[in-house]
Amino acid sequence: MKALLLVDESQDKIAIREIEKPSPKKGEVLVQVKAAALNHRDQWCRIGMYPNIQYDTVLGSDGAGVVAEIGVGVDGSWLNKEVIINPNIHWGDDEAAQSAAYHILGMPTNGTFAEYVVVHADRLSEKPAHLNFSEAAALPLGGLTAFRATFTKGHVSKGNKVLVSGIGGGVAQFAFQFALVVGAEVCVTSGSPEKLDQMIDRGATGGFNYKEEAWSKNALKTTGGFDVIIDSAGGSSMNDYLRLIKSGGRLVHYGSTTGAPKNLDMFRLFWSQASIHGSTMGSDKEFGEMVKFVSENNIKPILSSVRDFDQIIAAFDEMHAGNQMGKLVVTF
Numbered sequence: 400m401k402a403l404l405l406v407d408e409s410q411d412k413i414a415i416r417e418i419e420k421p422s423p424k425k426g427e428v429l430v431q432v433k434a435a436a437l438n439h440r441d442q443w444c445r446i447g448m449y450p451n452i453q454y455d456t457v458l459g460s461d462g463a464g465v466v467a468e469i470g471v472g473v474d475g476s477w478l479n480k481e482v483i484i485n486p487n488i489h490w491g492d493d494e495a496a497q498s499a500a501y502h503i504l505g506m507p508t509n510g511t512f513a514e515y516v517v518v519h520a521d522r523l524s525e526k527p528a529h530l531n532f533s534e535a536a537a538l539p540l541g542g543l544t545a546f547r548a549t550f551t552k553g554h555v556s557k558g559n560k561v562l563v564s565g566i567g568g569g570v571a572q573f574a575f576q577f578a579l580v581v582g583a584e585v586c587v588t589s590g591s592p593e594k595l596d597q598m599i600d601r602g603a604t605g606g607f608n609y610k611e612e613a614w615s616k617n618a619l620k621t622t623g624g625f626d627v628i629i630d631s632a633g634g635s636s637m638n639d640y641l642r643l644i645k646s647g648g649r650l651v652h653y654g655s656t657t658g659a660p661k662n663l664d665m666f667r668l669f670w671s672q673a674s675i676h677g678s679t680m681g682s683d684k685e686f687g688e689m690v691k692f693v694s695e696n697n698i699k700p701i702l703s704s705v706r707d708f709d710q711i712i713a714a715f716d717e718m719h720a721g722n723q724m725g726k727l728v729v730t731f
């Protein structure tokens with residue numbers, strides 16, 4: 400079968416190779432992947448900025464497809480079902496945080512950038528009926544991360560004023576849609592004026608370009624501040640967020656794309672009574688709740704592009720350039 404491997408020999412660090420089709424063992428299933436989606440994690444792996452990198456691993460955490468084979472002990476009703484895959488492996492029993500054994504499908508376990516992937520049967524959910532395979536493939540990792548950040552950590556509810564940063568990002572567009580659905584007033588940031596315009600059309604109350612020096616001063620003037628800020632950039636923007644957070648508000652961070660802040664305005668942090676929350680992925684329980692929420696509210700992931708699997712390296716390059724608006728998908 401065709402698969403995209405992380406390799407140590409080419410300049411690209413990723414290559415499509417022909418590898419042996421895997422077989423499901425006891426409790427496992429073989430899923431024929433119809434569509435898979437990129438996450439920034441795949442790009443971090445490609446450039447060696449991810450823990451526990453192992454070469455010759457099939458990358459990819461997000462996938463949707465059809466159950467093609469089942470292993471011993473698996474409920475026969477899964478066979479031929481259209482499914483999505485929960486990328487969590489060994490979250491554990493604690494809702495507060497993942498276990499020490501936790502990892503994510505696609506490194507070091509072989510992932511979804513292949514014609515077939517083997518996962519444990521308990522990783523399967525039925526594909527939401529309102530989504531096609533490309534849309535469904537875009538959902539698992541980004542949807543789960545956004546769900547925990549928005550609701551479990553951010554407690555976003557009706558009437559809240561929410562800022563979602565870097566709206567072109569795959570996770571950010573879910574956080575935006577989730578907050579909007581529950582009746583929050585949502586503003587966004589982006590480095591691209593076109594993306595900001597697009598999100599105003601989709602219901603954002605305001606948009607601010609984080610590349611402009613005075614963006615947070617302008618945002619404060621026009622909005623009066625936010626109850627919740629959901630961010631994955633970190634870096635020097637942290638002080639902008641501290642300027643923008645209302646008294647008692649919540650900053651939720653699920654990433655640090657621009658690294659650590661060089662300094663932090665400690666005065667604003669304590670005086671505003673704000674709290675800073677870290678958030679990573681989500682539990683299996685949250686995964687189930689997220690899929691139900693998306694189905695009940697007819698939410699469709701925003702897809703930046705859908706390419707043939709043979710063009711997957713171009714999708715990685717698009718992510719690296721930051722040109723995407725939403726999820727990058729490949730189909731088989």
Ligand SMILES: NC(=O)c1ccc[n+]([C@@H]2O[C@H](COP(=O)([O-])OP(=O)(O)OC[C@H]3O[C@@H](n4cnc5c(N)ncnc54)[C@H](OP(=O)(O)O)[C@@H]3O)[C@@H](O)[C@H]2O)c1
Nearest residue numbers: 439544565566567568569570589590631632653654679680
């Ligand atoms: N902890 C977790 O479980 C978890 C899960 C998923 C992702 N993450 C992390 O979250 C980050 C985003 O992941 P993703 O998959 O959504 O990535 P992505 O689709 O590649 O999106 C990255 C986005 O970051 C935005 N950005 C870049 N510089 C920024 C800045 N200075 N301020 C605000 N936004 C900025 C850009 O938005 P514009 O294009 O609008 O400018 C870009 O589109 C990555 O660091 C990833 O590793 C963590």
